[in-house]
Amino acid sequence: MRSWAALPTGKVVRLEGAGPLPLAVDSLPREAPAILTCTAREARSPKALASAILDELDATVLGLFPAWLPDAEGIDGPGGAGLAAVRTLALRTAATSAHFGPFLAELAERALRARPGRLPDLRASLSPEIRPSGFPPEVRAAGLARALAAAFSRRGAALLVDVPEGLSPAGQEALVAAGEWLAHRAGLGIWLSGPLPAVDRVETVLVAEAPSQASDRTPITLPPPETGVPGPPPVAGRPHPGSPVERALESALSGCAWAAGRAWNQMLCPNALASPVRVDLLWQDDWCVVELDGPDHRYAEKFADDRARDVRLQIAGYTVLRFTDVQVLSDPQAVVRHIELLLRNRRASRNG
Structure with missing residues (x-):
């Protein structure tokens, strides 16, 4: 073997x-x-x-x-x-x-x-x-x-x-x-x-x-069914090269000064005994995680896995926001406003 x-x-x-x-x-x-x-x-x-x-x-x-x-x-x-x-x-x-x-x-x-x-x-x-x-x-x-x-x-x-x-x-x-x-x-x-x-x-x-x-871990994105050829894996620190959703959100965040400190596709280990997990978007200094959910996240098994991941991260001190692909692509500014509000509240609590 x-x-x-x-x-x-x-x-x-x-x-x-x-x-x-x-x-x-x-x-x-x-x-x-x-x-x-x-x-x-x-x-x-x-x-x-x-x-x-x-x-x-x-x-x-x-x-x-x-x-x-x-x-x-x-x-x-x-x-x-x-x-x-x-x-x-x-x-x-x-x-x-x-x-x-x-x-x-x-x-x-x-x-x-x-x-x-x-x-x-x-x-x-x-x-x-x-x-x-x-x-x-x-x-x-x-x-x-x-x-x-x-x-x-x-x-x-x-x-x-x-x-x-x-x-x-x-x-x-x-x-x-x-x-x-x-x-x-x-x-x-x-x-x-x-x-x-x-x-x-x-x-x-x-x-x-x-x-x-x-x-x-976030799986490697597969291409559309008609091609049958490979999709890229994620690169730590960058939006996924095969994800228009991640790139759309990054584009919306790129002009926001308050969004500094973000990091895409990061591995987190909630505690020393836990298996590490990949998160879509992280503000480590603010202990905030943003996850972007495609259609597969609606299936029962995936939905249950997501909730279990969120609980593990929340117990470790992270706040987790989830948005669907449709939300990001149809109204990215609304998604950005939600993230901004969370980060400002976390920063106010930390500095207050």
């Missing part, structure tokens, strides 16, 4: 005992690669599937900027000066790393053009000014894998693929063949979880069950 940290990259394997997907990347040891999850679906051909995954990886990496080029944090605006600065920084970074300089520079330019927050548009149809350039697929695959790993300070990157019951033999073959291409060209780990009766050339690896506290 292998640990998650010991699973191979640069290879396609089928996992046995992996447990339910998706899996929170921060529930894994630091030695494990950065992981994206996706669900396998029927594809016309291995080439078409690999191409679709590359496009989604491209959109994901653009959304993670500047996590994979940290010194670019202060470079604002897609104007000439900004583009020249970010290109120079990318080339300098590549000179002392495994990145391919021309590709990283082009990727950084496109990421700066895409700022701020155009990931939903990217997933639908990459706009002309940020569409992938003419680099060969092999160069794109390797460069995107390196950038993804760098964004999370991990040793490499992997796709954790849920293979559903009923995938046709042709679909299984296309999945494995596309995975082999990505593994060999990009060094990605392609980890398949589910039945593959039609393909007998894939090694099966028994893997240790994910840590029990993973159920307390």
Whole structure:
């Protein structure tokens, strides 16, 4: 039985005992690669599937900027000066790393053009000014894998693929063949979880069950069902790159001086004996937590888990506010006013 940290990259394997997907990347040891999850679906051909995954990886990496080029944090605006600065920084970074300089520079330019927050548009149809350039697929695959790993300070990157019951033999073959291409060209780990009766050339690896506290973590966002390709995991300190709701709230908060001190996607440990939990938005100095609930939070099991999390945080001294995605997207200013009122009251009590 292998640990998650010991699973191979640069290879396609089928996992046995992996447990339910998706899996929170921060529930894994630091030695494990950065992981994206996706669900396998029927594809016309291995080439078409690999191409679709590359496009989604491209959109994901653009959304993670500047996590994979940290010194670019202060470079604002897609104007000439900004583009020249970010290109120079990318080339300098590549000179002392495994990145391919021309590709990283082009990727950084496109990421700066895409700022701020155009990931939903990217997933639908990459706009002309940020569409992938003419680099060969092999160069794109390797460069995107390196950038993804760098964004999370991990040793490499992997796709954790849920293979559903009923995938046709042709679909299984296309999945494995596309995975082999990505593994060999990009060094990605392609980890398949589910039945593959039609393909007998894939090694099966028994893997240790994910840590029990993973159920307390925010899951990796999956893409719309028609794509079947990966969504990005959260990045500590930033709105989730795949969440228009988090980005909308951050946009509404960004001009508010009172909102200083906020931190997105943080891990909290309510007490020394408790498993850590991920919270969407945190004001640590004010002991305030804001959670954003999508439609899945209406289901009984998820609703009960949310209430249990809130109680644990409240006992530890945190105040928890919850808003639905619909509230944030339809009336973000109302949400902001509620948060402001809570923070001002907490600060008045603390200083009073």
